[in-house]
Amino acid sequence: MTVDLPEAEAEAGAGAEAEAEAEAEAGPGPAQGRRLRWLARVAGAGALVLACAGGLLALGPAAPTAGPGPGAGQAVPAPPGDPLAAARAAVRDRPQDPYAWEQLGLADLDRARLTLDAARLADADQAFQRSLVLKPQGNYGALVGTGMLANARHEFAAARTAGERATALAPDRPTGYLVLADAEIQLGDYPAATAATQRLLDLAPTVPGYTRAAYDLETHGRAEEAEIALRRALDSAESAGDSAFCEHRLGDLAWDHGRLEEAGDHYRRALAQAPDDYYAQAGLARVLAATGRPDQAAEHYRELVAHAPTPQFLLELTELQLSRNQDASPQLTALAAEVRLLDASGGPVDPVLMLYQADHADPSVAVRLLREEWARRKSVLVADALGWALHRSGQDVEALDLLHLAAATNWHTPLFAYHRGTVEAALHRPEAVADLREALALNPHFSPFDVPLTERLLGELGAAPQG
Amino acid sequence: MPRSAPSTRVARRPRTLALAAATALLTTAALAGPYLGTSQAGGHFDAPGQIADPQANFTDIYAFTSPDNPDMATVIADLQPTQLPGTTPAPVNYPFATGGARYEIHIDGHGDGHSDLTYRWTFRTEDRRLFGAGPIAIGQVRSLRDSGLLFRQYYTLERIRAGQAPEVLVKDAPAAPTQQSIGQMPDYGALRAEATTVLPGGGRSIATQTAESFQADARVFGYFILGSAGPVPGYLPAANPLAAVNVSSLILQVPKRELALNGDPGRNPVVGVWATLSRPGANLARDLRAQDAGYRQVGRLGNPHIMFGLWGSFGGIAAPGGPEDRFHARPADQDQYDQDFLNSALDPAPPHKIEAAGQFPAPAGPRTDIRALYLGGIGKNNGAKFGFDLNTQSMNADTDPNAVAWADELRLNLTTPVTANPNRFGVLDGDLQGYPNGRRPNDMIDNSLLRMLEGEPGGPSAAGLLPPPLFDLQPKPATDTFPYLNLPHALP
Numbered sequence: 037m038t039v040d041l042p043e044a045e046a047e048a049g050a051g052a053e054a055e056a057e058a059e060a061e062a063g064p065g066p067a068q069g070r071r072l073r074w075l076a077r078v079a080g081a082g083a084l085v086l087a088c089a090g091g092l093l094a095l096g097p098a099a100p101t102a103g104p105g106p107g108a109g110q111a112v113p114a115p116p117g118d119p120l121a122a123a124r125a126a127v128r129d130r131p132q133d134p135y136a137w138e139q140l141g142l143a144d145l146d147r148a149r150l151t152l153d154a155a156r157l158a159d160a161d162q163a164f165q166r167s168l169v170l171k172p173q174g175n176y177g178a179l180v181g182t183g184m185l186a187n188a189r190h191e192f193a194a195a196r197t198a199g200e201r202a203t204a205l206a207p208d209r210p211t212g213y214l215v216l217a218d219a220e221i222q223l224g225d226y227p228a229a230t231a232a233t234q235r236l237l238d239l240a241p242t243v244p245g246y247t248r249a250a251y252d253l254e255t256h257g258r259a260e261e262a263e264i265a266l267r268r269a270l271d272s273a274e275s276a277g278d279s280a281f282c283e284h285r286l287g288d289l290a291w292d293h294g295r296l297e298e299a300g301d302h303y304r305r306a307l308a309q310a311p312d313d314y315y316a317q318a319g320l321a322r323v324l325a326a327t328g329r330p331d332q333a334a335e336h337y338r339e340l341v342a343h344a345p346t347p348q349f350l351l352e353l354t355e356l357q358l359s360r361n362q363d364a365s366p367q368l369t370a371l372a373a374e375v376r377l378l379d380a381s382g383g384p385v386d387p388v389l390m391l392y393q394a395d396h397a398d399p400s401v402a403v404r405l406l407r408e409e410w411a412r413r414k415s416v417l418v419a420d421a422l423g424w425a426l427h428r429s430g431q432d433v434e435a436l437d438l439l440h441l442a443a444a445t446n447w448h449t450p451l452f453a454y455h456r457g458t459v460e461a462a463l464h465r466p467e468a469v470a471d472l473r474e475a476l477a478l479n480p481h482f483s484p485f486d487v488p489l490t491e492r493l494l495g496e497l498g499a500a501p502q503g
Numbered sequence: 504m505p506r507s508a509p510s511t512r513v514a515r516r517p518r519t520l521a522l523a524a525a526t527a528l529l530t531t532a533a534l535a536g537p538y539l540g541t542s543q544a545g546g547h548f549d550a551p552g553q554i555a556d557p558q559a560n561f562t563d564i565y566a567f568t569s570p571d572n573p574d575m576a577t578v579i580a581d582l583q584p585t586q587l588p589g590t591t592p593a594p595v596n597y598p599f600a601t602g603g604a605r606y607e608i609h610i611d612g613h614g615d616g617h618s619d620l621t622y623r624w625t626f627r628t629e630d631r632r633l634f635g636a637g638p639i640a641i642g643q644v645r646s647l648r649d650s651g652l653l654f655r656q657y658y659t660l661e662r663i664r665a666g667q668a669p670e671v672l673v674k675d676a677p678a679a680p681t682q683q684s685i686g687q688m689p690d691y692g693a694l695r696a697e698a699t700t701v702l703p704g705g706g707r708s709i710a711t712q713t714a715e716s717f718q719a720d721a722r723v724f725g726y727f728i729l730g731s732a733g734p735v736p737g738y739l740p741a742a743n744p745l746a747a748v749n750v751s752s753l754i755l756q757v758p759k760r761e762l763a764l765n766g767d768p769g770r771n772p773v774v775g776v777w778a779t780l781s782r783p784g785a786n787l788a789r790d791l792r793a794q795d796a797g798y799r800q801v802g803r804l805g806n807p808h809i810m811f812g813l814w815g816s817f818g819g820i821a822a823p824g825g826p827e828d829r830f831h832a833r834p835a836d837q838d839q840y841d842q843d844f845l846n847s848a849l850d851p852a853p854p855h856k857i858e859a860a861g862q863f864p865a866p867a868g869p870r871t872d873i874r875a876l877y878l879g880g881i882g883k884n885n886g887a888k889f890g891f892d893l894n895t896q897s898m899n900a901d902t903d904p905n906a907v908a909w910a911d912e913l914r915l916n917l918t919t920p921v922t923a924n925p926n927r928f929g930v931l932d933g934d935l936q937g938y939p940n941g942r943r944p945n946d947m948i949d950n951s952l953l954r955m956l957e958g959e960p961g962g963p964s965a966a967g968l969l970p971p972p973l974f975d976l977q978p979k980p981a982t983d984t985f986p987y988l989n990l991p992h993a994l995p
Contacts, residue, residue, distance in 0.1 A: 130736045135820060146553065176823035184552055206823035208832070210554050218550075234787050239832065240554050241784045241799050247550045249787060261791035271602020272782060274558060276636070278551045308634035 120147050127163075134171035134178065137163045141181045148188065150277060152314065152344045160185050176206050183215035187222075190384035192413055195219035199232070210239040217248050221255065224414030226445060242272040243282065250285065255416070257446030263289055280310035287319045292449055294479035296323050314344045318352060325356050326481035334362070345370055347389035354396065355485030368396060375401065385409035387421035394421070395485075399428035416442045416452075424455045432462045450475040450482030454490050461493055469499045557583045558600040559780040559802030559831075562750055563717055566776040566915045566941040569756060570983045573921055575706065577756045577987065578608050578622075579944070580778040580804070586712065586749040590994045591684040594638040597751055599626040599656055599678060599710060603783045603796060606753055609835070611775035612764030613903070614896025616836030616910030619764065621663040622755055624710065626678065629655045639680060644688050647677050647697045654680065658710055660702070672708075676700040679711035682749070682991040691990050699986070706757035713752040713988035715745045716944045716981050718927065722970050723949040727811035728820070730856030732970060738817065743976040749991040753778075756985060759917045764901050768917040771899035773880065775912025776941075777805030777835055803831050805911040806877050806939070807948050812956060813877070815852040830911075838878065839908040848874040848909075853956050863965050866958035876939060876955055878909035881930070888961030893919075893930065894940045915941030931959055944981035944988060 123143035126136045141163035148156035164185065167178035183198030196219040202212030213236035220229035233252045237245040246269035253262040263286065270282040287302030300323040306316035317340045325333035337353035350367045357364035371392045378385065385405045393402035402425035409418050423438030439456040457471030472494050475482060494500070565579040589595035599606070605625055609618035631653040632639070639654035647655070656678040661669040679698035682691050700708050721743060725733025764771035780803075783796030810816050814827055821827040826843040838844060851873050854865035871886025879885045880895030892898050894914040897907055922936040927947040929937025931954055938946040939955075950969050957965035981987045 133736060142553075149552070174823055206828055208828040209823065211552070214552060214554070230787055237787070238784060238799055240556065240801065241782045242554070242556050242801075243551045244554055246785075249785060251550070252787065253791070258791075264791045265785065268602060268783060268785070272556075272558075272600065272604070274556070275553075278553075279635075281551055305634045305636070308636035 119143050132170060134167040134175060137167035137170065138175070138177035138181055141167065141178065141185075145181065145184055145188065150312070152346060157185060157188055174205065176202060176209065176212075179205065180211040180215055183212070183219070187215060187218045190222070190386070192219045192222045192384075196223060208239065210236050210245070213239065214244050214248065217252075221252065222413060222415050224416065224418070226255070241268070243269045243274075243278045246272065247281065247285065254289065255445050255447050257448050259289060259293060259448070276309040277313075280306040280313040280316060283309065284313055284316040284319055287316065291319060291322065292479060292482075294477075294481070296326055296481065299323055300327075312343075314340060314346075314349070318349050322352065325484055330356060330360055330484075341367065341370075347371065347374060347386050347392060350374075351388060351392045354392070355483060359484035359488070372397060379405065384412070385418075387417045390421045390425055394425040394428040399425050403429050403431075416445055416447060420452055420455060423459065427455070427459045427462065432459050435459045436463060436465075448474065448478060450478045451486070453478065454482070454486055457490070458493060461497060469494065469497055472497075473499070556801060558604070559782070560584060561778050561780070561802055561804035562715075563807060564776060564778050564804050564913050564942070565944050566774075566913050567943045568759075568915075568917065568919065568921050568936065568941075569985065570921050571985060572756075574758060575756050576759050576762055576915065576917055577754065577985070578776055579755070579988065580606070580608060580753045581713070581716070581750040582606075582753075582780075582802075583751045584715070584748070585744070586681075586751070586991075588747075588749060588992045588994045589681070589683055591686045594640070594683050595681055596639045596654065597681045597712065597749075598628060598654070599624075599658070599751060600780065600782070601626045601628050601656070605781045605798065607779050607781065608753070608755060609777050609779065610762055611835070611910070611912055612762075612771055612773070612896065612899060612901075614773075614775065614899070614907040614910075616834075616838060616908045616912075617665065618835075619665045620762065623661045623663060623669065624658050624753055625661075626656050626658045626710070629657065638683070640683050640687055642687070644680070644683070645690060645693065647679070647694060652680060656680075656710070660700075660708055672702050673700050676708065676710075679709070681712050682993050685993045685995050688993070691993065695986070695990065702757065704758070704761065706755070706761070707985065708756070709752070709754040709986050711752055711754070711986075712749050712991040714978060714990060714992050715748050715750050716978050716988050717745055718945060718947045718949075718977050719743055719745050720947075720949050720970070723953060724811070726857055726862075726953055726968070727808070727815050727853045728817070728856075730815075730853070730858070730860035731862060743978075746976055746978045747992055752988055754986045754988070763917055764899055767901075771901050772916050772918040773894050773896045773898050773914055774917065775805070775880075775896060775910065775914045777803065777912050779803045800832050800834065803833070803835075805835065805913045807913075807942060808952055809877060809911060812853065812873070812952055813847045813851050815856055835910040835912060836908070838910045845874070845878075845909060848877055851956055853953070854958075857957070857968075863957055863968055866962050872958075872961055873956065874909065877911055879907075880914035881939065889930070890960075893935065913942060914939075931955065
C-alpha cells in the first residue's frame, strides 16, 4: 500500500496544550520576545516601531473570527486535527529529521496564509533553515519552502532564485513551478510566469495550479477563461479552506465585472466553508456597501481590520468612511504608521498601501517608494500605482507612460481604467472619456470613493457617465 | 486632478488618538509586510500551495478470482488513505473526485503496457446543502433516497476497448456516502447494498467507503526504508493505525471472458491490471472556452509497494529529480523507455540498506528477478527465479512475444484455481493463487516482497530476518463474499 505520511492525522487532537509547549520549545525564547526581536530586525528601531511593538505584546497573534457567515446554527465539520500542532509534535519527537522540520515550515506558512499572522513566517523561516542545516544537499522541500516564504514576504527575486534552483533539481515536481509562477508574475516577467504556470498545471491540474492559471488569465484580460479555471480549481478542491479560496476569487472576478449579486453569493459560499476567510469578509463588506447597506459594511470592515489590518482592508474601510463623511482617522493613522514602518525597513513596497499614500497623504513619498519598487520589479500593479502617485504629485506626462505600461497585459480593471482616464483628462487626451466610462462600465460601484470622482470628471468633460 | 480634503483632515487629527489607534490596529499581521490587494491577490502567496492530492492517492490495488464465483474476477482500487471515522458532532466527508476527473482501471492482455480494456469511472455531485457547506446528512439515513442525505455522488461507468468508442455500462449509478456515525447511519451495509450496481453482461460495481484492509506491519516497513526493523520515525507508528481508518474503494467484478484477451481466458489467461486518476488540464496558449480538456494523469498504482520496493522511499524522502518523480504521471506503456526506472528495478535499494545495517547480504545483481516481479510477471524465461510460468503475458497464445514490454502492472492468471485454504504469504509459500499472482485483500505482501527482494526463491531465505506479523493489530480480514471489504469503521 502507499500512504503519504499519515502522521498529521495520527496526531489529531493534539490541541492547545501541545501548541503552548511547542511555542515554548520552538525557538530561542518565549514567543513574544522572538516576535519583538524579529520585528526589530525587520523594521529597524524608530520610536513608532517600539510603540507598535508595545501594542503587539498586548495583542498577540490574531485569533480566527467567528465570521458573519450565513451558516448560523449549522455545524461546520471540524478539521481532523490541527496540522500545525501535529507538525510541531513531530519535530519534538524527531528533532534531527530534516523532513519533519520542512513539514513544520510548510504548516507555519499555511497558517500564516490563513491568519495573516506574521509571526508564523518567522517560525517558518527558522524551520526551513533548520531543515537545510540537517540536510544541505538535495533538500527539495526546504528549498521550495524558502521560495514560498520569500514570495510571502514579497522578496520576489529571492523567490525566483529558489524556484529556479528547485525546478532544476527536480524538473518533474510541481511545487517549484508554483514558487516560480508566483515570483515571475510579480516581477513582471509575464511570459516566464505563464510558462511556469503551464508546467505547474500540467503536473498538478488541481487547486494550486488552476488558481494560478486563473490569475495569469485574469492578468491578461481573459476574465471569462479565468472563471473557467477557478471553477475547475473548485471542482478539485479537497479542503474547506481551498474551496473558500476559489469561491472568494470567483467573487472578486464577478465584482470586477459589476456582477454584485453573484459576487455576494460567492463570498457567502466562501464564508460558509471557512468563516474566517478574510478576503471573503472584505468582499462581502464591499458588496454590502455597494448595495445600499454602508453601516453594515463598515461594521464588517471594523471586525475585519481588528484581525487583519492589511493595507487593502484599511484602505477600503477608509474610503467607505470618507465617502460618507464619517471619521476615518483610526484607519488613516494605522495606514500612516504602516507607511512609516515600511519606509524605515526599506522592505518591499505594497502598491495598495501606496495608493493610500498617493490619495490621502503625501504622494511624493509614494513616488519615491514606488520608484524603488519599480527598480526591483516591473509588475503592472507597480506601474499602475506609480503612475497614479506621479499624477497625484503633478507629473502627468510620466504618469501616463507608466499607466500605459500598466495596460500592457490587457488587464481590464475599473481602477486601472479610472487612473488612466483621469490622467488622460488632465493631459486633455481625447481617450479620457472612453477610459473613465470603461471603469464605470466594468463595475459602476468599483469604489465608494473613486466612483463619484469618476462621474464628476466625466461631467466636467461634458460626457454622460453611461455611454 | 487633486482630490478634496481628506488628507488635510488627516493632518489635523489629535496625536494622542493617533498613537492609541495605531497600536490597537497594528497586530502582527499588519507588520508582516505588505499584502496584495483585492483582484490582485489571486496569484499570490495567499493562494493555496499544498500540492497533495488525496483523491489521486491510490493506496492499494487488488485483483483476484472471485472465491464466491470463479467465473468472475474482481478488481479493487483503494484510494484516499487514512480517513478518520466521523462522529455525529464532528461529521466528515471524503467524496470521490468530480469535475470530469477520470478514475480508470486498465487491463493489458498483450503485455505491451497499453490498456486493451479500460473501465472509466466519472463522478458527479448533487449537493443540496446551504451554500455547499456543513454536514452531508441531517438525521438518520437508512436509504440512499432519504431526504436527509444532502450530499450525493453518482458515477458513470464506461468500458473502453482499445481503438473503439467508449460504451456506457451504467449512467448515474449511486455511490455510497461517507459513513457519518453509528447514530446517523446505523446500517451502512444496507446503503452499500443499495449502491451495488449490476452491470450489463454480468458483473457488479460499487463505489463506497470501506475499512482499510491492508495487512501492514510497521516493523517490516523499517526494512524497506531504513534497512532494519521499524517502526520508521514519522511513518507508521508501531501500533498499526490502519486498523482503525477508512479508505474509498472502487470495486468492480466482471466475467473473466470480458477481461481476457480476445474474450478467451483459456487461450489468454494472463491480464495486467493497474489504476490511474486523470484530471482535466488546460493549455493556456489557447482559449479555454474552446478547447477540450487535455487530461493529465496524476495518480497511478499497479504493483503494491513499488516506491518501497525499488527505492526504499516514500513521499518525504524520495530523491528529487529521481525516477519516483516521474512515476505517477507516466502511462504504463512508457515505462520501458525510462532508463532510470528500469535500472532501479535491476538494482533495488532495500537489500543494500539491509546489508549496510548488517542484517543480510544483498543478493548479487543485476536483479532480473525483481525486474520481472514488477515489470514482467513470473515466467520461465524473463529473469524470474521461480522456474515456472505463472503470470506473464507471454503465456497468452494471442500475444506477440516481440511486443511484450516492461511495464508496472499487477499481473493475474485468471485460470489459477482458487485456493481452499489461502496462505497469506502467497506464491513464495506455495499458494499459487496469492501475491504476486494478482493480489487478494488478505495477502500479507510486506513479508513476501522483502523475502523476494532478498533473493528468494533464487537464494537463501530472509524469512528469519522478519518479525512474525502482529495479527492482533491488523485490520479485520476481508471476507470471501462480494464485495469482500469490510464496512467502514464508525463511531457514535
